[in-house]
C-alpha cells in the first residue's frame with residue numbers, strides 16, 4: 001500500500017495535469033486575442049471608409065481589453081475544485097474557460113456553478129462531498145487542502161488522496177506586500193453573503209477592523225460586474241476610498257479578479273477639475289459637513305442675485321439709462337420664479353433687463369431731445385415724440401443686442417446677476433466673513449468657515465462645490481448637441497458591432513451576449529475614452545453602482561454628493577462606526593443613510609477578524625470599550641505569539657525600534673503610525689509614502705484601511721488628545737498589525753493601554 005507521501009505526490013501530479021491544461025487554454029485565448037488585435041492594428045494604414053475605421057477601432061479596443069484581462073489572471077488561474085455527490089467535478093478559477101468543443105473546463109468564481117465552493121459547510125454541504133483548494137506558484141501546483149463533507153460517498157482512491165491544511169490560515173500566514181491581495185480562493189461564507197447580495201438598494205457592511213470589509217466589497221464589485229454586466233458596463237462602477245494611498249493599496253485587486261473598468265476616486269476627486277487632498281481642522285470640518293450647509297450654499301447663490309442700492313443707473317455711449325429699483329426687483333422675482341439653476345435663469349433676467357434698459361435708453365434720448373427742443377424752441381418737435389412707447393418687439397431685440405455689446409451694460413448686469421462657476425461662488429463665500437455671517441443660520445459656527453482667498457481646496461469643500469454646481473447649473477447646450485449627433489451614429493455602430501462579434505469570436509467566448517452592449521460601450525467614443533474615463537470626467541454621470549469604503553468618515557454633505565452620483569441608489573456602504581475619525585463623520589448608519597434611503601438599506605455584519613492577532617485585539621478591545629461600550633470587538637482567527645508591548649522614549653528611539661521590527665518580520669512591512677504632532681519628525685526619519693517600501697511613516701488618517709506585519713504606534717497620548725475622536729483614532733492605529741505591535745510613549749502610558757507588556 002502506498003504511503004502518505006506517495007499519495008500526496010500522486011494527487012499533486014494529477015492536479016498538475018489539469019492545471020497545465022487550463023493554462024494551455026489560457027495561452028490559446030491570449031494568442032487569439034493578440035492575433036485579432038494585430039489584425040485590427042495592421043489594417044489601420046488603409047484609407048478605408050469611416051465605417052471600416054470605426055469597426056477597426058472597436059475591434060482593437062475590445063481585444064486590448066480582453067488581452068489585459070487574460071494577462072491579469074495569470075497568477076493563481078485556478079484555485080479550487082469541488083466534487084459533488086453525483087460524481088461531478090468542477091474547477092473554479094479567476095475566469096471561465098472552455099475547450100474546443102465549447103465545454104466549460106474552468107468556471108468563473110462569480111458564476112452560480114462556483115457558489116457551492118464558497119458556501120458549503122460541514123453542517124450544510126449543499127450536495128458536495130469535497131472541497132479542494134489548490135495552491136499555485138507560477139504555473140506549478142505546490143499544495144492542496146481538502147475539506148471533506150461526506151467521507152462515505154467518496155471513492156476509495158479519493159479518500160486515500162486527502163490532503164489538508166486549512167487554506168485560510170495558510171493565506172493569512174503570508175507576509176504583507178504593501179498591496180492588498182485578492183482572497184478569491186478563501187472567501188468565507190459570511191463574506192460570500194456580502195459579495196453575492198443583490199444589486200438593488202443599498203447594502204451596509206458593518207464590521208470591526210480586519211473583518212475583510214474592503215476585500216469583500218472589492219470582490220462584490222467584481223461579482224456585480226460579472227452578473228449584471230448589461231447594466232454596469234454601460235453605467236460603470238465607482239469605488240470611493242478615503243485617500244490616494246488607500247486606493248493605491250487596493251488598486252490591483254480588481255484587475256487580478258479580471259475587472260479593469262472600475263472608476264476609483266477619493267472624496268476629494270469627486271468634483272471634476274478639483275483634486276482636493278487638504279483636510280480641514282475638526283472645528284471647520286464639523287460645520288462644513290453639516291447638512292445645513294446645503295441651505296447655506298443656496299442662500300449664497302440667492303445672495304448673488306442682487307438689487308441696485310437705488311435705481312439702476314448705467315451710462316454708455318454718453319447716455320445714462322435709469323431702471324427703477326422696483327422694476328429690477330420685479331425682474332429678479334420673475335427669473336427666480338422659473339426655478340431654473342442660477343446660470344440658466346440668468347438668461348431670462350438678462351433678456352428682460354436689456355429690454356428695460358432699451359426702454360430707459362429711449363426715454364433718456366427722448367428726454368435729451370426734449371431738452372434740445374426747449375433749447376432750440378423748435379415748435380416742429382413739440383409733443384410728437386414718444387420713443388419709449390414707439391418701440392416694438394423687433395426694435396427692442398435689436399436695441400438689446402446692441403446694448404449687450406457695451407461694456408458698462410455688461411458690468412451692470414453682472415453686478416446684479418453674475419454668471420458664476422462653483423469655484424468662484426464657494427471661494428468668494430468662504431473668504432467673505434460678512435456674507436458668511438449673513439447666510440449661515442444661527443447654531444452653525446460661521447466663523448469656523450472663514451479662510452483667506454485663494455487657499456487650496458479641502459476635501460470638505462468638494463461637497464460644497466458639488467452643491468453649488470447643482471444650484472448654478474451649467475450651460476450644457478454643446479453637450480446636448482453632441483449627444484444628439486452621437487445618437488444618430490448609434491444604429492450604424494450597432495451594425496458594425498454585430499459584425500465585429502462574429503468575426504472576432506467574442507460572441508463565442510461568451511464575452512458579449514448582445515451586439516447592443518458592445519455598441520453602447522463604444523458609443524460616442526470618438527474621443528477614445530472608455531466608459532470609466534468618461535464617467536470620471538463628468539460630474540453628472542449616473543453610475544450603476546457605487547461602493548463607499550471607510551464610509552463612516554463621510555459627512556452629511558459628502559453623502560449628498562455621493563447620492564447624486566447614483567440616482568438608482570444601488571450602493572455598497574462599507575465601514576465601522578467605531579472607527580469614525582472625522583469630526584463630521586457618522587455616529588450611526590441610520591443617521592447618515594435614512595435621509596436618502598429610509599427603509600431601503602440593509603445591513604450585513606462581519607464578525608471575524610482576519611488581520612489582528614488575539615493578543616493585540618485584547619488591548620484593542622479595552623480601547624474600543626472606552627469609545628464605544630456597546631460595540632463587540634470582532635473575534636480574531638490569528639494567534640500572534642508575540643505579546644504587544646509598550647516602550648518608553650521619544651522620537652530618538654524610533655530608529656532602533658524599527659530596525660528590530662524589520663529584523664523580526666523578514667520580508668514583511670513595518671508601519672510607523674504617529675500622532676499629528678510627532679508625524680513630521682517621524683516622516684523625516686522614514687521619508688516617502690511607498691507602501692511597498694519596508695518601512696513607511698503615516699498619520700492615523702493615512703493608515704485607515706491599511707495593514708502591516710509590524711506596527712509601531714508613536715505618541716498614543718498625542719493621538720488620544722487630537723480631537724473628540726482621539727479614542728477612535730487610537731483604536732484604528734493599534735488594529736493595523738498582522739503580527740507585532742509596539743507602542744512608543746514619552747510620558748505616562750494612557751490607562752486604556754494598560755494591557756500592553758511594559759519594557
Ligand SMILES: Nc1ncnc2c1ncn2[C@@H]1O[C@H](COP(=O)(O)OP(=O)(O)OP(=O)(O)O)[C@@H](O)[C@H]1O
Nearest residue numbers: 183186187188209210211212213214215610611705
Ligand atoms: N476570506 C479571507 N481569506 C484570506 N484573507 C482574508 C479573508 N478575509 C479577509 N482577509 C484578510 O484580512 C485582512 C483584512 O481585510 P480588510 O482590509 O478587507 O478588512 P477591513 O474590514 O476592511 O479592515 P479595516 O476596517 O480595519 O479597514 C486583509 O489582509 C485581507 O486580505
